[in-house]
Amino acid sequence: MEDRKTDDLFDVAVIGGGVVGCAVLRELSRYRLRPVLLEKCFDLGEGVSKGNSGVIHAGFNVRTGSLKARANIAGLKAIYDLAAGLHVPYRKTGKLVVAPDEEGRRHLEELKAQGDRNGTPGLEIVNAEAIRKFEPAVRGKWALYSPWTGIISPYEFTIALAESARRNGAEVRLGRNVTAAESKPDRFVLSTSSGPVSARWVINCAGLWADEVAGMAGSADFRVYPYKGEYLILDKAAGDILRMPIYPVPPRDESSLGIHLTPTMEGPVLLGPSGEYVDDKNDARSTRPVMDMLKAEAFRMVPALGRFPVIHAYTGLRPKIDGPGETGGPADFVVAESDRRPRWVNFGGIESPGLTAAPALAEMVVEIIGTKEALSSKDGFEPGLPDLPRFARLDDGARAARAAADPDWGEMVCRCEHVTRAEVRTAVRNPFGANSLDAIKRRTRCGMGRCQGGFCTPRIVEILQAEGLKPEDITKRGGLSRLVFGRIKP
Amino acid sequence: MTDRLTCLLCPIGCELEVEAGGGDVRVRGHQCDKGIDFASEEVLRPKRNLTTSVPLKGTVDRMVSVRLSDRVPREMIFPILAEITTLRPSAPVRRGDVLIADVCGTGVDVIATRTVASSG
Amino acid sequence: MTVFGMGKHGNVGVKTQGFATPLERLRDVDVAVIGGGPAGLAAALGASRAGAEVVILERGKRLGGILNQCIHDGFGLALYKESISGPEYAERLMDDVGREGIRVETGAMVLDLSADKILRVNSRSGYSLVRAKSVVLAMGCRERTRDMIEIPGDRPAGVWTAGTAQNLVNLQNLRLGNEIVILGSGDIGLIMARRLTFEGMKVKGVFEILPWVGGLERNVRQCLSDFSIPLELTTTVVDICGRDRLSSVVVSRVDEALKPLAGTEREIPCDTLLLSVGLIPENELSKRAGVELSPATGGAVVDEMFMTSVPGVFSCGNVLQIHDVADWASFEGFVAGKNAALHARGEIPTRGTIVRITPGAGVRYALPQIVRRSAAGVDLHFRVTAPRRNVWIEARGSASGTIFFRRKFPRLLPSELQKIKLTTAIDEDLEVAAHD
Secondary structure, X not given: OOOOOOOOEEEEEEEOOOHHHHHHHHHHOOEOOOEEEEOOOOOXXXXXXXXXXXXXXXXXXXXXXXXXXXXXXHHHHHHHHHHHHHOOOEEOOOEEEEEOOHHHHHHHHHHHHHHHHHOOOOOEEXXXXXXXXXXXXXXXXXXXXXXXXXXXXXHHHHHHHHHHHHHOOOEEEOOOOEEEEEEOOOOEXXXXXXXXXXXXXXXXXXXXXXXXXXHHOOXXXXXXXXXXXXXXXXXXXXHHHOOOOEEEOOOOOOOOOOOEEEEOOOOOEEEEOOOEEOOOOOOOOEOHHHHHHHHHHHHHHOHHHHHOOEEEXXXXXXXXXXXXXXXXXXOOOEEEEOOOOOOEEEEEOOXXXXXXXHHHHHHHHHHHHHHHOOOOEOOOOOOOOOOOOOHHHOOHHHHHXXXXXXXXXXXXXXXXXXXXXXXXXXXHOOOOOOOOHHHHHHHHOOOOOOOOXXXXXXXXXXXXXXXXXXHHHOEOOOOOOEOOOOEOOO | OEEEEEOOOOOOOOEEEEEEEOOEEEEEOOOOXXXXXXXXXXXXXXXXXXXXXXXXXXXXXXXXXXXXXXXXXXXXXXXXXXXXXXXXXXOOEOOOOEEEOOHHHOOOOEEEOOOEOOOO | OOOOOOXXXXXXXXXXXXXXXXXXXXXXXXXXXXXXXXXXXXXXXXXXXXXXXXXXXXXXXXXXXXXXXXXXXXXXXXXXXXXXXXXXXXXXXXXXXXXXXXXXXXXXXXXXXXXXXXXXEEEOOEEEEEEEEEEEEOOOEEEOOOOOOOOOEOOOEOEEEHHHHHHHHHHHOEOOOOEEEEEOOOHHHHHHHHHHHHOOOEEEEEEOOOOOOOOOHHHHHHHHHHHOOOEEOOEEEEEEEOOXXXXXXXXXXXXXXXXXXXXXXXXXXXXXXXEOOOEEEOOHHXXXXXOOEOOOOOOEOOOOOOEOOXXXXXXXXXXXXXXXXXXXXXXXXXXXXXXXXXXXXXXXXXXXXEEEEEEOOOEEEEEOOEEEOOEOOEEEEEEEOOOEEEEEEEEEEOOOOOEEEEEEEEEEOOOOOEEEEEOOOEOOOEXXXXXX
């Protein structure tokens, strides 16, 4: 598919549709600008943004004075209201960092001091009794309690940011892999898999590929080292015994936050992540030894979780810019206009707490552009999104009203998560044309439950055909991931 | 020559030992007399039913399932499947309707195993 | 409720005025049967013939449940004394349901069941509440998934549970792939091996982690041996490869603890992997109602009336215990339905003194788990833990040592659900065990 007006000049091209790219796009859509987002995958949030814990961080794990700390705290102040306005489900759960002994307590004190310096609100060291009161299933002697930590669905947040941007005039193009960048006096010409795109500014939010994209413009100031984290997901019944994220005392080298337990909005509990440098930026494999290790580590902190079955496994890659064996602690976020290429802005190393920090990082782009040219706000910027109610969360009266008004609200497509045909229909008709099974899953929860799509997949395959897709064009995640090879008997 | 096989006539699945030689078949392990007939047939000339499904005429996804009215020699399975591949029954179809009579000259029919209304 | 960040705008765009609220649409019924498959249809018939007013709530567009996609033959041998296909079996029961004038709601999914037997039902004709005097649970089962057995590797398209694949092939005319590997030797997997062979797909092998076959022996012969499809026991899939679409799986032999044996791995190129690795009774609604479940069966703990721990809630078919033969699910349904009708009329006495039936050596489970003291003629279901030859099955009084049942079986398989009759009145706890 060729883009219609390939010689169009955009004011800003954002490369990468993760949470940072989408937040940047939305921030730009406040101004009299013409921004476009180019994403190589066939949906938003397909990279780093879907493979994490979905925790809203309160800012005590990051070094005082760093951009990570500033952006984390600023993002924390913004993200709850932002999520509420966009109707993205979240919950301010609080969080416990649990220590088994006195040695661990000293480390908790240091974390608390760092958090206090950074501006994290309400941190408290609590004893075993308080731990039991917060979370009866958790084993620990001391804990750092952070009341402002929360949970959010990272991919729903990412998609909502993009929808908000689009509502305010920004363009989003999926399946556009940027392969080269040509620097002209007044613009950059980006070669993509569907023709060139020209823009006066380029914001490189390419996550794992940010070094390669930066290299296209001759501004390779950092290298991305993929750091793999495997996760397991426990059945939603596990959510009944865990209300807030439970973390261990983090490792001294600050390479990660350790293997933790994170409840999700609908109940399933995440175990993970592991941490391991890998060579391949596409390596999303789950491995047997890590699966076993995750369970062992997690069940040590919360033994009662051991009785719940695993319903799914996934893997995320963190885009570290400090390589294996490097000393001096974790690298800070990089957000900077290239020295060699004016009007080209690179984001580098946006790992945790990037999800929380995204709204604040997005504002930095506006500041950078604002130093070079006058930006004027657009009239009628619409900050919110309409609510798309979930059948599963409606009460009897609302369910009856909807089913009476539209029979598609009466047709159940997913038995585990109670999703109706009306919700699937809305998801399929999303404004970006993302119509893979995974795209529908992220928008509706179809396939995220106990049966992992056994019930809903044949139904969604039927609905997608009713919406005009040929069977052979139905995919798991776009591209070559086709589900079936056409009809048996044509 | 001794052949071990499981009787398929009912879910009990008796394990039969069959000795065949000189036109004679000797069976051990059967819980009922049907086992003897089964073993002889299974060793000398096995028979099978077959089931599949085909789309209704003019559609690609409204399926009607079919089977044979009786079992046929096992080697007839693929010739009959080839016959059925191009079968496109017209709705309405009733369970038991003969869709292909005397398929491949076997003396058995291909019959519908479900009822499909004219529309819907 | 917790903060969802959506609260006050929950119902934007829809006015609730002018529509019947669910409570106005509360309907009363003697017996509500949840599920219209082989067990539920039979339960409805059993209840209706016993004089109850019955409604069947079926989530599929058509009655019959999983039978609709089970187009293979082998059904009806016990109930109709002939071998027919799944859809025919369903239609015969449906014909009877029609003759009985039983109310049927299709496309109607029960979303909630309370202990006082109020059901929340959603369908294209509306969202409503049903209040039943008795409920028959006949929801069937779901399939174990890749994630439940924790197969590592990539997450490509082309990995299916066998039943989902069966739906796509038999009901939607869709080609799954060209080269198929099947993990698990359950009946659906064996039947799908033959089915895909019929439709021109190459089945490269069926692999089973256990040292014995999960499905019926007749299916091994008719579905695999007939077509020279290899079957390898004590072998499992240890890796799944392929970024977008499946490109290969790695199989490995396993040791006695079912752990993969290093050095025995073998990569098999394929574009499709079917999993036939077990069925799980689907008891989400039962749990909502507070029904006690058995860890051994995954289904409800029932008495000889098929009544669960919640008075007036009965269970039958695959939601109670996984059956190898549909006819037996129906037989349970007939009895459970009849008893549900009796309960609705207040004609089932309270349990009073009970005795318990527990599995002993070599027996995985025995069902019913609870029997009214002095009940006679109880049908007892059991499964053995491993294949056995020339084995004695004994039901022995735990207190007195009295033998209530003793018979020698030439061969018993874990895949086969066995049924025996305890003719004498049971007046003490029993243990059912297998002895050489």
